[in-house]
Amino acid sequence: MLDGFVHWPEQLAAEWRRTGVWLGRPIGDLLHESCQRNAERVAVVCGERRMTYAELSRRADGLAGGLIGLGIKPLDRVVVPLPNVPEFVVLVFALLRAGAIPVLALPGHRRAEISHMCAHSDAVAYVAKDEFGWFDYRTIARGLPSVPHVIVSGDAQEFTRLESLDAPDVALPRADAxxxxxxxxxxxxxxxxxxxxxxxxxxxYVMRASAKAMEVGPEVVYLVVNPVAHQAALASPGGLPRRFPLTAAVSARDQAQ
Known part of the structure; x- marks a missing residue:
């Protein structure tokens, strides 16, 4: 149970599941199944980098196991100010698979906002790039004494390196939808x-309904230009919907310019 969180009224929730509006299944499981169905297709493009669905799923599950190995548990909150890079997709997918909750910050946030989000959400981890857009995100990390885990993509220096967290054989929990x-x-x-x-x-449901309303199908490749943590870029139809390729992310270099 997450302290202070108020669930949807049970009568409404039961009706929406009965009629198929809600599927009653965790997003991480649905994304995993989408990756299995589309294993050899390209899921993520970022500059010269390419990642298939099979690779995305493998990396996400390995990272989920690594996060669990650090002690991150279901419903733990993790503040994520990553930019539009493949690591964002892998990390959010991994957190969903581990049952943890990403708090989707923005790359433009600095110490005041990040400190507020970490404290307000009782975050157990902060995950950021080493440098992006001429800013060193490790400087923020050094001012977060209340966050048990600081994880950095790239040159982690004294922190845990995101790319080092890979434990593919760890049993993953199943989240409650x-x-x-x-x-x-x-x-x-x-x-x-x-x-x-x-x-x-x-x-x-937002992802599924947005894709249907915008007639986005398997042939569509989505270019994430806005910050990927924003609603439209994330799921309307955005980078996460499970019925078609997840994202074609712009490169960090292009976005920084």
């Missing part, structure tokens, strides 16, 4: 960001 899958940030906030919990049930 009625629990939060992730935390989005409020838009238009004049002060510090507010955290918005989205459950597996309701967020999977």
């Amino acid at each position: 009625s629990d939060p899958a992730l935390f989005l940030l409020s838009g238009g906030t004049t002060g510090l960001p507010k955290l918005i919990p989205r459950t597996h049930d309701d967020y999977e």
